[in-house]
Amino acid sequence: MDKKHEMIGHPLGLFILFFTEMWERFSYYGMRVLFVLYLTAELVQGGLGWSRESATMLYGWYTGLVYITPILGGLIADRYLGYKKAIIIGAGLMTLGHIVLAVDAVPAFYAGCVLLILGNGFFKPNISSMVGQLYPEGSPLKDSAYTIFYMGINVGAFLGILLCGYIGETVGWHYGFGLAGVFMFFGLLQFWFAKKFFGVIGEKPTQLTADQQAEVKNEPLTKVDRDRLIVIAVFSFFTIFFWLAFEQAGSSMNLYARDYTDRTLEPGLAADTFKIINTIITLIPLAVLTWLWINMFRKIRNEYALTVASMGVSVVAIWGLAIWMLSRQYSADALEIPASWFQTLNSLFIVLLAPLFSALWVKLSGTKLSPSGPVKFSWGLILVAVGFGALVIGSMSIPAGALTARVSIVWLCFAYLFHTMGELCVSPVGLSYISKLSPKKFVGMMFGIWFGASALANYLGGFMASFMDRISEQSSLSSFFMIFVIATGVAGLLLLLLNRTLRKKMHGIE
Known part of the structure; x- marks a missing residue:
């Protein structure tokens, strides 16, 4: 690999995709964090005044459809468009969707959601597919690459939740929706200007060389292929349990933060401590983002000037917004932490922990201590169960029906x-x-199916969240969260039991 076109041991293309996906996730999570809060806010607060049950059901439908359209988007890209064109179409539709959401009208809200759902279908599976194509078959760097890519996702998610959430809750809901569209447009520009950087990677099949076309022609599946597809199916099934629990973040956990958590900080030590902590956690991802951009600028500023220029504008803009937000918080004596702020913790922990997990997978790779894919998945499910266990304990003091x-x-x-x-x-x-x-x-269709499993999980998660009030009235809020402890804990233990069988069907893939 040409040293000029690599960074920290990975192809530079990974970080171009990192920036593109980062701003798409900024827009998605910036909108997602406001979704239920906007629907359930009183009319006098600029919201729609919906019940929590209705809002979480619609949230489930929206997030479910966002993740089911990638099945079709991946198939269209595989057969006709290629990944590059699909990503550009998707980014354009999502930019338009956020512009529509910025209009303060109920029909505009629904129309914007439809555009975001369609755009995500073209965008989401195909940018993930391009990451995999940057590496040769069997490369031990793939796990590490996807973890770095995932860190990019969460830098965008953190900043989107933090800034769109803050602006939506304190300035106006539709300003928050509109801000998400501004940075989606930056993501579109950056990828558009850099599309030639990837060469034939991501092109439609008719534009590939004869050898490359031979690799993707319609040949019968072998037994090894079929076994590996079975493993994908099993992973997809178990990921449903993970995401239906994890995605409570935007629904029941979001409502828990707003209605059941003490978010008021009195002047003095408590308020000052939060201000300092919030400043630090805001500056950490901004520092990471700035460091990456500086290195991109040094390496490709002559060949891809418009790419690094658009990246630079987006970095400066996000710094300006962050400084504005922090200055407003510092000027206040007493503080009420926005309910949306708590969702930034997930993204912050990703940014802090992703490099450690990435290094761990690389260090253990090829050793007897290296956990298999099924074992990693089971750990994930069990850890989510532990997290909901904390909410079970925290909710024990809340009276039934409160x-x-x-x-x-x-x-x-x-x-x-x-x-x-x-x-x-x-x-x-x-x-x-x-x-x-x-x-x-x-590949594209399999990523679509993977996100299809997430679609079902998101819908089920919203459906289950709609029972939050009913279960709380009949039993307790702790009982509601206990459902997720049991579902994810049992699924994790069952997957551990299937580890040996699944490893055999992976035929050497580690």
Whole structure:
């Protein structure tokens, strides 16, 4: 690999995709964090005044559809468009969707959601597919690459939740929705200007060389291919249990943060401590982002000036917004932590822990201590169960049927920490295994199926969250969260039992 076109041992293309995916995730999570809060806010607060049950059901439908359209988007890219064109179409549709969401009208909200759902279908599976194609078959760097890529996802998610959430809750809901679209547009520009950097990677099949076309032609599946597809199916099934629990972050956990958590900080030590902590956790991902951009600038500023220029503008813009937000918080004596802020913890922990997990997978690779894919998945499920266990304990003091309470923020912090560690064992590892186990001609479609499983999980998660009030009234809020402890814990233990069988069907893929 040309040293000029690599960074920290990986192809520079990984970091171009990192920036593109980062701003897409900024837009997605910036909108997602506001979704239920906007729907359930009172009319006088600019919201729609929906019930929590109706809002979480719609949330489930929205996030479910966001993850089911990648099945079709991956198939279209595999057969007709190629990954590059699909990514550009998807980014364009999502930019338009956020522009529509910025309009303060109910029909615009629905129209914007439809555009985001369609755009995500073209974007999401195909950028993940391009990451895998940057590496040769059997490369031990793939797990590490997808973990770094996942870190990019979460830098964007952190900043989107932090800034769109803050602006949406304190300035206006539709300003938050609009801000998400601004940075989605930056992501589109950066990828558009850099598309030639990838050469034939991501091109449609008719533009590939004869040898490359031969690799993706319609040949019968071998027994090894079929066995590996079975493993993908099993992983996809178990990931449903993971995501239906994990995605409570945008629904029941979001409501828990707003209505049941003591978010008021009095002037003095408590408020000052939060200000300092919030400043530090805001500056960490911004520092990572700035360091990456500086290195990209040094390496490709002459060949891809427009790419690094658009990246630079987006970095400066995000710094400006962050400084504005922090200055407003420092000027206030007493503080009420925005309910949306707690979702930044997941992304922050990803940014902090992803390099450690990436280094761990590389160090253990090829040794007897290296955990197999099924074992990593089982760890992820069990860790999510532990996180919900913290919410079970924290909710024990809340009376049955209570609509508000003042529980310590510690329980949410613990939950997000364990959920994040579980996520690092499932999501980036899952992306890597889909890339390694899929027959080449089906890579995009397999990523689509992977996200299809997430679609079902998101819908089920929203459906289950809609029972939050009913279960709380009949039993307790602790009983509601206990459902997720049991579901993910049992699934994790069952997957451990299947480890040996699944490893055999992987036929040497580690």
